[in-house]
Amino acid sequence: AYELIGLNAERMSSAIASGGAAAREAMRRTASGLLQIQDPAERANAAIALFSTPIEDLAVDQIPDFLRSLATVSDRMGLVQGTARRMGDVLRDNLGGDTDR
Numbered sequence: 001a002y003e004l005i006g007l008n009a010e011r012m013s014s015a016i017a018s019g020g021a022a023a024r025e026a027m028r029r030t031a032s033g034l035l036q037i038q039d040p041a042e043r044a045n046a047a048i049a050l051f052s053t054p055i056e057d058l059a060v061d062q063i064p065d066f067l068r069s070l071a072t073v074s075d076r077m078g079l080v081q082g083t084a085r086r087m088g089d090v091l092r093d094n095l096g097g098d099t100d101r
Contacts, residue, residue: 012030035064
């Protein structure tokens with residue numbers, strides 16, 4: 001199924017298994033590639049071949065939303081990380097927070 005979307009199966013599997021930024025990028029590229037498949041049935045079959053169980057229970061018309069969420073996960077994780085950092089800064093920006101340092 002990777003070949004269908006122009007990706008190398010061995011490289012993508014290795015990147016996903018390694019975790020971290022490489023895995024997020026591999027998932028993003030995989031999901032984006034699947035979203036480029038115009039035929040819904042062909043897209044569903046390719047997605048099931050790659051993701052198996054998480055996709056099997058979705059209706060064909062729900063798969064694009066699932067793939068879009070995977071394609072943007074790295075963007076969302078960056079937002080969460082930045083927001084968490086800012087929240088910590090705000091929580092520590094007071095006398096109580098200063099004395100705990």
